[in-house]
Amino acid sequence: QQQVKQSPQSLIVQKGGISIINCAYENTAFDYFPWYQQFPGKGPALLIAIRPDVSEKKEGRFTISFNKSAKQFSLHIMDSQPGDSATYFCAAVAAGNKLTFGGGTRVLVKP
Amino acid sequence: AAGVIQSPRHLIKEKRETATLKCYPIPRHDTVYWYQQGPGQDPQFLISFYEKMQSDKGSIPDRFSAQQFSDYHSELNMSSLELGDSALYFCASSLDARAFFGQGTRLTVV
Numbered sequence: 669q670q671q672v673k674q675s676p677q678s679l680i681v682q683k684g685g686i687s688i689i690n691c692a693y694e695n696t697a698f699d700y701f702p703w704y705q706q707f708p709g710k711g712p713a714l715l716i717a718i719r720p721d722v723s724e725k726k727e728g729r730f731t732i733s734f735n736k737s738a739k740q741f742s743l744h745i746m747d748s749q750p751g752d753s754a755t756y757f758c759a760a761v762a763a764g765n766k767l768t769f770g771g772g773t774r775v776l777v778k779p
Numbered sequence: 780a781a782g783v784i785q786s787p788r789h790l791i792k793e794k795r796e797t798a799t800l801k802c803y804p805i806p807r808h809d810t811v812y813w814y815q816q817g818p819g820q821d822p823q824f825l826i827s828f829y830e831k832m833q834s835d836k837g838s839i840p841d842r843f844s845a846q847q848f849s850d851y852h853s854e855l856n857m858s859s860l861e862l863g864d865s866a867l868y869f870c871a872s873s874l875d876a877r878a879f880f881g882q883g884t885r886l887t888v889v
Contacts, residue, residue, distance in 0.1 A: 700876040711783075711869050711880035712822065757821055761876050766812060766835050769821040 671695055672760050674770025682778050687745035689773045691758035694739065698760035702767070703732065703743050706755045715756075716743070748777045781805055783881035785870050791887045792860050800855040800884045804872030810834070811853045812871040812878060813845055822869060828853060860888045 674691045681687045691701075700719055704712035718725045718732040718741065725732045731744040745752055758770040784803040792798050804811050810829045814822035824837035828847040839845075842860075847853040857864060865888045871878040 702877065704880075709867075709883075709885070711871075711882045714877060714879060717877065761878075766824045766827055766837065767822075767871075767878055768824070772821045 671768050672758060672770040674758050674773060676773060677771065678774040678776070680776045680778060681748045683748060683750060685748050685777075687743075687748045687752070687775050687777070689743045689756055689758065689775075690740065691742065691760075691770050692738075692740045693760050695760070695762060695768075696739070697762040698768075699763060700761040701732070701734065701741050702759050702761070703730075704757045704759060704769075706757065706772075712757060745775070748775075750777045750779050753777045783870055783872050783879055785868075785881035785884050787884060788882065789885050789887075791889060793889055794860055794862060796860050796888075798857045798860060798886060800857070800868050800870075800886070802853045802855070802870030802872075802881060804851055804853070804870070805874075805879060808851075808872035808874045808879075810873045810878075811847055811851070812873070813839075813853070813855050814869045814871065814880075816867045816869060816883075818866075825855070857886075862888050864888050 702717035703715045705715045706712045716727045716730045720736045729746045734741045755772045759767045786801045812827045813825040816822040825839040827835045831847045845855045867883045869883045871880040
């Protein structure tokens, strides 16, 4: 059973558009929610992360929105660029334990 | 800045052989994780170590074992390899909740 559910599985967006990826979780013990970006054949790279006491965090073109009551969080990629084409994973961590990943979203940004 | 170093980057083994993957965490990081990632799948947690002691165990086959040494490097030992073990194997290290991944070892079992 997937503890962190991620949608959509794939996403196509035009250059300059907004990419939105959503994740939902059940385990209320999760207290840290990172997003990773992965290019083919490479390791996941930490992109941005949030804790549940914050509703939004922005770093450059990347924004996380967090809804604690709904147990949902999302990644928005503003002004999407072809170089953003990658697989994005949301993840959740409980008290310094292992990362539990969502299923991943393959994003393709068309020029 | 130093990153997580994994070796080898690529490994080809025959069925029933043994493989050893190595991981050198970021200096001063106290936790090491091992993940397995199949094609088109999310990384699956195998095992972790905190301060050289096993701290958590995931869906790791009994044929696999791992340890963390006094210099904090970690090794994943895989025996009686099966075709289904072909995957990318990632090591990650962390000091706080932020985990940083290595570039992975691509294991191909033929």
